Amino acid sequence: MNPRKELLEHIPNMRAFAMSLCGRADRADDLVQDTLMKAWTKLDTFEPGTNMRAWLFTILRNAFYSDLRKRKREVEDADGAMAATLATHPEQDGHMDFSDFRIALDQLPPDQREALILIGASGMSYEEAAEICDCAVGTVKSRVNRARMRLAEVMSIDSVAEFGPDATSQPIVTSQSTSRSVA
């Protein structure tokens, strides 16, 4: 098969993985572009018949982490003002309606987020995920579990804040506040 065609077919999955990891379209596309170029030059190391998606995810994932390290260095090099502008940047890009979930997801450590995305959304097996993340299958499992627990924590706090007694009791109190039946 024509490698260009084959790579083309994997772009939607690569973008979905990249977007899930970093949450920003511009960075995700940079990651995919980076991955495509690397994959192209390494195409002869890819064994035909094996899982190309997993191979591409591995390259993308490594690009994501080296990018993350680079950004971290840049932030550490700069002073607080620089760090602050970087920190506020992602919010300008928020365009989706599951933003609450997105915010919760972004609070996870990258290794947990990555494991959760691979297992919970991308359809990778634990074995494939372990290979992509270069760790043991058991490590993937525990990362996924911790990610789920952490998300549950964050999201249950969120829903209490959103649908808690203050928000729901307010309209009742304001509409018929005078009727008191409780002695």
Add this chain to the structure above:
Amino acid sequence: MSSKNTSTNKVNKAEPRVTSDGEPGTGLDDHLQAHIGGQLKSMYDSYLNAPIPDRLVELLEKLDEVSRKSEPDETGEPGK
């Protein structure tokens, strides 16, 4: 009238996963985990179904072009 255990087995329905209100612990976790799983999948799918930016398609075309030019002997080679 030997059996004395009639009519006492009404209440044997233990409902293990029904906690409608926000009780931390048992039932909420299942519910919340299902919710989290659903959110995660729909997020991923929305990314998956987003249109591919032109620059990525163009990049592949360029790469293809470049490698074609650098390997002119590729055309008529009998493969194994």
